Amino acid sequence: MQRSDGDMQRAASRKWTDAADTSGMFNLTKSIALLGVLAAAFFSPAQNGPAKGYQPQFTSDGQMKLPEDYRTWIYLSTGFDMSYTANPMAMGHHMFDNVFVNPEAYAEFMKTGTWPDGTTFMLEGRMAVGKGSINQSGNYQSDSVMGREAHVKDSKRFKGGWGFFPFDDDKTAKMIPETAGCYSCHQQHGAVDTTFVQFYPTLLPMAKSKGTLSPAYKEESSREDKKE
DSSP: OOOOHHHHHHHHHHHHHHHHHHHHHHHHHHHHHHHHHHHHHHHSOOTTOSOOOOOOOBOTTSOEEOOTTGGGSEEEEEEESOOSSSSOOOOSSOEEEEEEEOHHHHHHHHHHSSOOTTOEEEEEEEEEEOOBTTBOSSOEEEEEEEEEEEEEEOTTTSTTSEEEEEOTTOSEEOOOOTTSHHHHHHHHHOSBTTBOGGGOTTTHHHHHHHTOOOHHHHHHHHHHHHHO
């Protein structure tokens, strides 16, 4: 059957229209795919892991800089008149010891039961006050900081992996020599990686569930249980 010129023109028109539609659909598909890739790259975690957040800062001569916003970190616990010796020195007043840890380290501990490099504990001592305002009994914390001390993990910087830095009222602190008794005490009695997790009520159960309690602590804890 012969086709008229009109039929041929309409067929040619449909051919180009169909080709244009196909090309447009192809380009649209590519655009959607590209948007998907960009969205995945934007919303997916980085291949190198999450941002490190806080990292301890040191001066050129090795002194640690005070992390002045430490009170915005994760609060772990408060001790009251705690002492690690049988006959503590008489201070003439009561003391509160507040402990904070940087959020990144806390998050890692809650996942693994271990402390990563960069972990920084801040111990803050405040005098206990008994009389003031409407208080009639017990104690509350004063607004004066009696002392600050950092406990920092850095397996490359410190021989034993950890370093202690007493700040007091200063903005920088020299490291306590590794021969000091605080190091051996933490090594012998720390529940996890030489840290006193046994005194942090939100962390001890996690360490137990992850199986990261130190053998020395478990033995010590077993002896205490038998005494009871």
